[in-house]
Amino acid sequence: MASAFVLADELLRLQEDELEIEHEVLIDTLDAEEQAATVDRAVDAVAHAPTSVQQSEVYGGLLSCIKYAASLRASACHKLVDAVLSGMQSVVDELAEDEAPSLEALERYAFLLQYLVQSLEKHRSQWGGAPTRGKPTGDGWTWPSSIPPVLATMARALRALSERVWEATAVRDTFVSRCMLRPATLLLENEAYCKVPAIKNGLFRVMCLGVKLHGQAFNVQTSILQSLQYYEHLAELMAELLETMRVEFDVERIAEDVLRDLASKTFTSLDSKSPRSYGRFLVRMAELNPRSVLKQISLLQTHLDSESYPMRNAMVEVQGLLIKELSMNEDFAPAAADVDDDDERPGSAHQKQIEMFFGKIFERFLDLTTFVRTKTIQTCMALCELPVKFAPQRLQMAALAVRALEDKGSNVRRNAIALLIKLILTHPYGLLHGGELNKSAWEERRAVVQTELEKAESVLTFPETEAPEQEDTTDRRKPRKSALDLEALAASQQSMTQEDQEKLVKLRLTVQYYTDALRFIELMEQAIPILVQLLASTFKAEVLESMEFFRVAHEYKIQGAMDGVRAMVHLVWAKDNALVMEDGSQLKGIRSRLIEVYRALYFDAYPELSRAENVARISRNMIERTFGATLAELTSLEQLLSLMQSERMISDEVIEKLWEVYAASRPIAKAQRRGAILVLSMLATADRALVADKIETLLQIGLGPLGMRDVTLATHTCVALQRVAGSAKKVKGALSDANVRYPMAHPLFARLRAAIQMPVSGEEQKAGWFSLAEHAVQAIYLLGEQPDALCTEIVRQLTLAAFDEECAEEAKAFRFAQLLFVVGHVALKQIVYLELVERELKRRKAVKDAADGAEKRASELDQVAGNAEDEIGDMIAYIKDRELLYAPQSLLGLYGPLVAQICSAPKEYADVYVQRAATLSLAKLMCISSEYCDTHLALLLHVLKSAKDPVVRANVVIGLGDVAISFGTLVDENSERLYAGLNDGNLGVKKNTLMVLTHLILNGMIKVKGQLGELAKCLEDEEPRVSDLAKLFFSELATKENAVYNNLPDIISHLSSGEHAVEEDVFVNTMRFIFTFIDKERQAENVIEKLCQRFRLTTEERQWRDIAYCLSLLPYRSERSIKKLVEGLPYYQDKLYSPEVYKRFAEILTKMRQGKSTAQAKAGDADLREFEEILAQTAAQGRDDQALEHAAHAHVARTERKRAQRAPRRKVAAS
Known part of the structure; x- marks a missing residue:
């Protein structure tokens, strides 16, 4: 028998790695067969007599096997585990049945088991893979597969053994806590085990039994x-x-x-x-x-x-x-x-x-x-x-969610939108009247119930007595009111029947119900303007949530939801990339989601309607989308419908219904017929056959009697006819013309000519005619085989009409304006047509050369073809530059001097239509010839500066943009005149100027020469459309390499000082936006150095504040950035006495500390503290110096005043 065994002592020795094993076998030195034999001897002994564990040879053999378990094979380990478990189970069963074997055997097995768990867990990577939810695969044993039996044995022991087995509580606690619970805790530390139900439940059972049964x-x-x-x-x-x-x-x-x-x-x-x-x-x-x-x-x-x-x-x-x-x-x-x-x-x-x-x-x-x-x-x-539903809390929730829409965190805003959607979907106001949240309907309902309540309450007459004045301060704070005669009130209430009382309570509750519903609706409507802005967010997730909000709000009839539905159509231009969120979910592309939302709102069939009714409803929805839409909205809607048509999402029945509306013989609203052809022309951008098969209908309706009475309908019809030509984009370098063209004898050209020459009367028709003429000329040049011949005849006829002596003076002026407009637009389209002619000539030449030069070498053929193409290009260029406006037989050449004369004499030609048309024509004619452009550019710039009509100025700006495309050098030399439009008092002029400059600068047509400051001013413009365009410009400019960085000094100088300086708050907001594009460390370092040096060149405190603010906007992520700022101290140390300047440097120090990692912060914190102390001391010294200087100036001033006072006295004394 072994010597006396004390469990606590053995556990302590094991913990301190001082365990001594009697009869220890150095298993790691044995070969495989000897190891297996050693394990078998120990296992057989235990299997034959579980209490043999008390024998030192058996116990020592088991301990040796556990100690060197890492050296054993898997099969040997498996036998070892089974032997310890079976032995312990036998001893536990005997103890439970009061057969009273030695307690020492139980403790030895417990010690062996916990030691075994520790050893195998320490070397778990050696015994197979991760635990599985089922049985282990293959023949090999793994340790995780034996953990559930181990835990089951522990639980069985804890359940079967009662406290009477142990003589002392301390012994039992040692047994349970050290041999049962500690191995369980050790196994819990492995995350993989916790995912296996059998292991997790076993661990729970062991720990719960230890608490329940063993304290x-x-x-x-x-x-x-x-x-x-x-x-x-x-x-x-x-x-x-x-x-x-x-x-x-x-x-x-x-x-x-x-x-x-x-x-x-x-x-x-x-x-x-x-x-x-x-x-x-x-x-x-x-x-x-x-x-x-x-x-x-x-x-x-x-x-x-x-x-x-x-x-x-x-x-x-x-x-x-x-x-x-x-x-x-x-x-x-x-x-x-x-x-x-x-x-x-x-x-x-x-x-x-x-x-x-x-x-x-x-x-x-x-x-x-x-x-x-x-x-x-x-x-x-x-x-x-x-x-x-928690109705009162829901209202608070809604108000807080609306406020959270303006949170600085994108994730907060996104979730706030989701909360608003959830509040709408689960709102508690659908019990009486369904779920719709139309404000007008709810106000009407409340008004009705409020009237009923007032009638019911008027039955109760409450005699009133004047309340005595109270001295108490609490009552004094309340408004004075008459005191009710309680006896009279009680009598009045007793006179009411139970039914009347219940009705009164019900009416009061109903009014409260309606009031809460209206408050909820108002909160949703307050959110709409903010959500419309969030549709333009750069964070895709909140854009998608905003779209979903407007879809839900539209379905619930919330007023104002249509604003968002209209605004979201512009998202059709967004890049359609999928996005993976932090939680692993994948968001759809914005454009894909937009199509889904519009389909759900307007195109999905209602199951309760018949097929014909659904077709009519969808057609009506499409037409209504054009009502009141702006040009930008129509452009985006066209792109959306084109995408949907290309995916065949719109049925042929709906398209046929649209044609029925357009061609309806019965009188219908003008807007419906116009909307139908607008939608059809949009769909035709994806499928020209939609209109190509209906040319006759277009001519009979839009260019027939109806079109003659409705200029807008005729205009939209001309747009639809343009779609007949096809909208296939020209491949760069391709010579073929993919457009479909018709002979000039086709009836459509006669109708287009008639539309241009149609008589017009009334301001509405006059204003609409110019758009009609523009699109009609466009259609002629797109569809005609010889458009210039027809347009020449139209110009001649308009000339005869304009100079008709029998015509009234007012009508003659408008006809003159018509002539000038058509001349200008024909000239512009003639350039495009000549480019098509050039391509066609080159194509024919290439075909001919390929046929004639089959025997020539390829290199010679390429050389000949290249020379031929150059000759054709030079010929067309000569025609445009010298013949269109200067040839003796040129029709357009007759009008070039006339247009210039009209523009140079606005007082003589004072008619507004004449001036507008002449200005447009001048700009278009300047796009043809460099000579004409050079001659009249000064005139056009003079018109931009002096014209009183904002439409003329806006047109000139657009014209200059077109001229810059043809002759960029000429416009670039006078670009400063173009920037003047940014300060124009008219919104249209300012917006057009900004758009044109954006186009020209981003496409490299004009160079920026220090005028970016004027564009930066637009960032804080009161008009959102201008400020949004300016933000878009700088965002795109930032994608050009170093463009913002290179011009940053000029922007700061322009806005901070001189005649162009802006208010300080405007400067702050502008710089905050622009500095977001200075994100490279090298750029930031150079800007810090330049700004510090700028301090020494300034004398005004306002400029110091501006420079300090700019410094505070920069990131201080690198040591070099901090070093640059510290090295610049001599330049700004004498400015630190200004509280605002010092405040900005304090903000910089805070940013430096926040930008450092923990290790860097500890290393560099001493340097920052030293720099902070220097700044504080310098600022204090500067304030003292300033105080001393002020005191000195005050002393000098007092001395001068005293001297001035004594001078008159001396004169009196002398006299």
């Missing part, structure tokens, strides 16, 4: 808290363990103790790992056992103010779960809006708790951390799903 609550509680602190994967698992204890083993106190311990902990902002783990534990506890959390919530709420945001996150979510628990309680009943709380009412305590929790959650909408604000909104979304 190990304190040990388990300590283990849980340590696990939460060091192992993140155990957060939810520990909550599940505590719930298993409560449900299956009726042990609840330990959960409350853990919660109390957790409540007493404090966390700093530097703690990262443990707060996340504790927070996840709390959330899981609130899900599984909210009652225990509720009991400790008063203590736990201290974490709402924790420095660590994960704890604040968790507490927000916990309180949301507690609200859910309380609201699902059978005793809970929401208080009515007009009923005071009564402590005796069932559920009133729960109601107060819920209101308190809501208040705490709503406070977190103002949390400093974006993550907490986001979690708060997500918690509110979860609360919206509850059966109880």
Whole structure:
């Protein structure tokens, strides 16, 4: 027999690595056969007699096998594990049946088992792969496959053995805590094991039995808290363990103790790992056992103010779960809006708790951390799903969500939009009248019920007596009111029947219901303008959420939702890339989502309608999209419908219905017929056959009698005819013309000519004629085989009409304007046509050369073809430059001098239409010939400066943009005159100037010569369209290499000083935007150096403040950036006495510290503190110097005043 065995001593020796083994076998020195024999001897001994473990040879052999387990084969380890488990089970069974074997055998087996778990777990990588949910595959043994039997044996021992087995409690505690619970805790540390149900349940069972039957609550509680602190994967698992204890083993106190311990902990902002783990534990506890959390919530709420945001996150979510628990309680009943709380009412305590929790959650909408604000909104979304609606809190929720739409965090804004959507989808105002939220309808309903309520209340007449004045200060603060005669009130109420009283209460509740609904609707409408802006966000996720909001709001009939639906159509130009979010979910492309939203709103069939009714509804929806739409909206809608048509999303029946509306013989609204042809022309951009097969219809309707009476309809018809030519984009370098062309004898050209020459009367028709003529000429040049011949005849006919002596003076002026307009537009289209002629000539030449030169070598053929193409190009260029306007027989040449004469004499040719048409024609003619352009550019610039008509100025700006495309050098030399339009008082001129400059600069047609400051001013323009265009310009300019960086000094100088300087707040906002594009470290370093040097060249305090502010906007991520700022100290040290300048440098120091990592912060903090002290000392010295200087000036001033006062006295004395 072995010497006396003391479990505690053996465990201590093992822990200190001082375990001595009698009869130790050095298994790691044996070969495989000898190792197997050693294991077999020990296993056979135990199998034959479990109590033989008390023999030193057997026990020593087992310990040796466990100690050197890493040297054993898998089969040997498997035998060893089975032997220890079977031996222990036998001893446990005998002890349970009071057969009273030696307790020492049990303790030896317990020691062997815990030692075995430690050893195999230490070398687990050697014994097979990760644990699996089923049986291990193959013939090889793995350690994870034996863990469930090990845990089952432990649980069996804990369940079977009672405390009477041990003579002393300390011995039992050692056995349970060290040999049972500690191995279980060790296994819990492996995250992979916790994912296997058999292992997880076994671990739970061991720990629960230790607490329930063997008084190990304190040990388990300590283990849980340590696990939460060091192992993140155990957060939810520990909550599940505590719930298993409560449900299956009726042990609840330990959960409350853990919660109390957790409540007493404090966390700093530097703690990262443990707060996340504790927070996840709390959330899981609130899900599984909210009652225990509720009991400790008063203590736990201290974490709402924790420095660590994960704890604040968790507490927000916990309180949301507690609200859910309380609201699902059978005793809970929401208080009515007009009923005071009564402590005796069932559920009133729960109601107060819920209101308190809501208040705490709503406070977190103002949390400093974006993550907490986001979690708060997500918690509110979860609360919206509850059966109880919490109407008062929902209104608060909606108001806070609307405010959160302007949060600086994109994720907060996105979730705020999602919350608004959830509030609409789950709103509690659909019980009486369905779910629609149309404000006008609800106001009418409230007005009706309010009238009924007033009638019902008028029956009650309350005699009033004047209330005596109260001296109490509390009553004095209240408004004075008449006191009711309570006896008269009681008598009046008794006179009412029970039915009348119930009706009165119902009416009051209904009015409150309608009032709440209207408040909710108003909040949704307040969100709409902000959400329209968010549609243009650079963050894709919030754009998609905004689109979903407008889809839902439109379905619920919320007024103003149409603004968003119209605005989102511009998203059709967005890049359609998918986006993977942080949670792994994939967002659709914006354009794809836009098509889905529009399909859902306007194109999906209603199941309750017939096929014909759905076709009519979809057609009507498409037409209505054009009503009141701007040109930009129509352009985007065209792109959207074109995409949908290319994907065959619009049925042929709908298209046929649109043609029916367009060609309807019965009188219909003009807008409907116009809308139908507009939509058809949009669809035809993807499929020209839509209109190519209906040319006859277009001529009969749009260019027939109806079109003659409706200029707008005729214009849209001309646009549709242009689609007949096809919209295939020309491949760069291709010589073929893909457009479909018709002989000039085709009837459509006669109709187009008639449309241009149609008589017009009235201002509306006159204004619309110019657009008609533009599109008609465009159609002629797109579709005709010889368009120039027809247009020549049209110009001649218009000339005869304009100089008709019998025509009235007013009509003659308009005809003259018509002539000038057509001349200019024909000239512009003739250039495009000549380019097509050039391509066709080159194509024919290439075909001919290919046929004639089959015998020539390829190199010779290429040379000949290249020379021929150059000759053709030179010929066409000569025609454009010298013949179109200067040839003796040129028709356009007759009008060049005339147009210039009219533009140079606005007083003589004062008619507004004449001046506008002449200016446009001048710009278009200048696009033809460089000589004509050079001669008349000064005139066009003079018109831009002196014209009083803003339309003329706006047209000149656009014209200059076109001229710059043809002759960029000439415009570039006079570009400063073009920038003047940015200061024009007319919005249209300013917007056009900005658009043209954006186009010319970004495409490299004109160079920036220090005028970017004027463009930067537009960033803070009062008109959103101008400021948005300016932001777009700088965003695109920033993609050009160093473009913003190179011009930054000029921008700062332009805006900070001189005649162009802006207000300081405007400068601040402008620079804040522009400096977002200075994101490269090297750029930032150079800007810091240049700005520091700029201090020495300035004398005004305003400029110092501006420079200091610019310095504070830069990132200080590198040591070089900080070094540049420190080295620049001599340039700005004498300016630090200014409070605003010093404040900016203090902000820079804060940014430096925040931008450093923890290691860098410790290393460089001393240097920063030294720099901070130097700044503070220099600033203080500067303030003292300034004070001394002011005192000196004051002393000099006083001396001068005294001297001046004494001078008259001397003169008097002398006299």
